[in-house]
Amino acid sequence: MSQEVTLDCLGEACPIPLVKAQNKLKELAAGDVVIVQIDHSCALKNIPDWARKDGHNVEIEEVDDGEWEIIIEKA
Amino acid sequence: MDIKNNKFYKKWFKSGWTYITGAILLSLFQIVTLAATGNPWGVSGVFANWGAWLYRAVGGSVDSWYYFANKGAQATLNAGILHHAGSMRNLGIIFGALLAALAASGFKIKKLKSKKQIVAAVLGGFLMGYGARIGFGCNIGALYSGICSLSVSGWVFAVFLFCGAVVGSKMLTKYFM
Secondary structure (H helix, E strand, C coil): CCEEEECCCCCCCCCHHHHHHHHHHHHHHCCCCCEEECCCCCCHHHHHHHHHHCEEEEEEEECCCCEEEEEECCC | CCCHHHHHHHHHHHHCCCHHHHHHHHHHHHHHHHHHCCCCCCCHHHHHHHHHHHHHHCCCCCCCCCHHCCHHHHHHHHHHHHHCCCHHHHHHHHHHHHHHHCCCCCCCCCCCCCCHHHHHHHHHHHHHHHHHCCCCHHHHHHHHHHCCCCHHHCCCCCCHHHHHHHHHHHHHHHCCC
16 A cells, blocks of 8 residues: 655745655655645746656645645656 | 736846856856956945945044044045945846846745744844955955955955854754754
8 A cells, every 4th residue: 555645845945845855755666646735936847847856746736825835756 | 918928028038047048148247347447346335325324424533433434435435325336236136136136936925934934034144244344345345356356365255264164054054953
C-alpha cells in the first residue's frame, strides 16, 4: 500500500518548504506521494527543481491565487 | 481570446523566469542605474535616509549623527525624498513586485503561522539593518555592486556573508523545522 502525506507549508518562506519536503520524502518508500501546500512563489521553483533532479514525478496544481500544491511521487 | 491560455502570457507573466534571465536583466539594469544616477546600485542605505526623514518629520534632528554629518548626506536629506533616486528605485522595486504578482494572479495576503515568525522577522530585520549600516552596504550595495566595481571589499563581504548565512541556516533548521 502506498501512502499519501500532505505537508502544510502555507505561510512559510524559503527554504523551509523545500527542507520539509526533502525530509518527508526521505521517510517514505518508492511510490508514496507527498503533497506540499505552499503560498511562497520561490518554493514553486525550488521544490520542483530539486524533485525532478532527483528523478521523482512532479505535478503542480494552482489551487487559488498565490496558492499551489506540489505533488511529488517518490521514484 | 482567452488570455490565461495565451502562450506569451504564460511565458512572460505566469511562470517564473529562469535564474539566467534574471541575472542578465539585473546586470543590464545595474549598468543603467550607475549611468543614470552616478552611483552603483544599493538598497538598504536608502532605508537609513527614510528613517532620517521620518525622524525629521516628527521634529528630530540627525544632523550631528556621524552617519549623516557629512556634506553629501546633508545635501541628500535636504533635497528630500522626491529628489532621491535610490528612494524612487526602491519604491519601483516594491510596486514592480506587486505588479508582477498581480499579473501572474499570484497575489495573496499570507497568514502568520506562528509567533516565532514575528520574533524571527523583527530580530532578523534588526540584525540585517544594523549589519548593513555598520558594513556600509547590504548584499546589494556592498556585495553585488562591490564585486561589479571590481572592488576587493565585495569579495571580503562575500566571505563573511557566507559565514553569516551558515549560522543563519543552522538557526533556521533548529527553530523552524
